[in-house]
Amino acid sequence: MSSAKVASIFPAWPALQGRRGFIFFGAMSGKSVVVFIDYQNVYHRARAAFGHERDPNRNAGHVYPEKIGDLLCERGQSKDPGRALTEVRVYKGLPDHRSGIDAQSYAARQTAAWAKTPGVAVRSRPLDYYEAEKRGRTVWKGQEKGVDVMLALDLVEMARTGAFDTAVVFSADPDPLPALEQVV
Secondary structure (H helix, E strand, C coil): HHHHHEEEEEECCCCCCCCCCCCCCCCCCCCEEEEEEEHHHHHHHHHHHHHCCCCCCCCCCCCHHHHHHHHHHHHHHCCCCCEEEEEEEEEEECHHHCCHHHHHHHHHHHHHHHCCCEEEEEEEECCEEEEECCCEEEEEEECCCCCHHHHHHHHHHHHHCCCEEEEEECCCCCCCCCHHHHCC
C-alpha cells in the first residue's frame, strides 16, 4: 500500500518502516461488508504503529472510519467486483467533564462528525471514572467499560439477521473473540 494511501486514512503520521499496529479479524468474501471499529483500540494501535505512543500531540493516531471501510472494499474489487460497503460502525467511550472540557468537547465534535457521514453509525457509552493519585493529588481517570461488549453483541445480532456477508472487526482487545467465533 502506498504511503499516500496510508496517510489519507491515518491522517496524522506516516508509518515507520516494519511497524504494524492493528489486529484484523475477518476475511473478505461476499457482497455486503460491514466494518466494526473499536475506536479507542485502533487509536492507540495507530499511535504505536506510527511511533507516537509518547507524543503529546493527541491528534496522532486518529483515523477516518469511512475511509478505512472504503479502502477495504476498494482493495477487494479486483477479486469480487460486486462487493459493497454497507456500513462502518464505530464504537467509542465518551468522556465527561472529569476528563476535562477540551476532551469532552473534542469527543462530542468527533462523534457528531462521524454520525453525519453517510454509511457511518456511531455507538457510544460514557466512560467510567475512578479516583487515582497523580503527583501527590487525586485526579479522575476515565476508562471504557462495555464498549467491546456492545460491539460483540451488535456483531452477533447483525450476523443472526443477515445484515452482512462479511464482517471486518478492528480491535486490539481479545474480548470480542468469542463473538467472532460464534459468527464464523
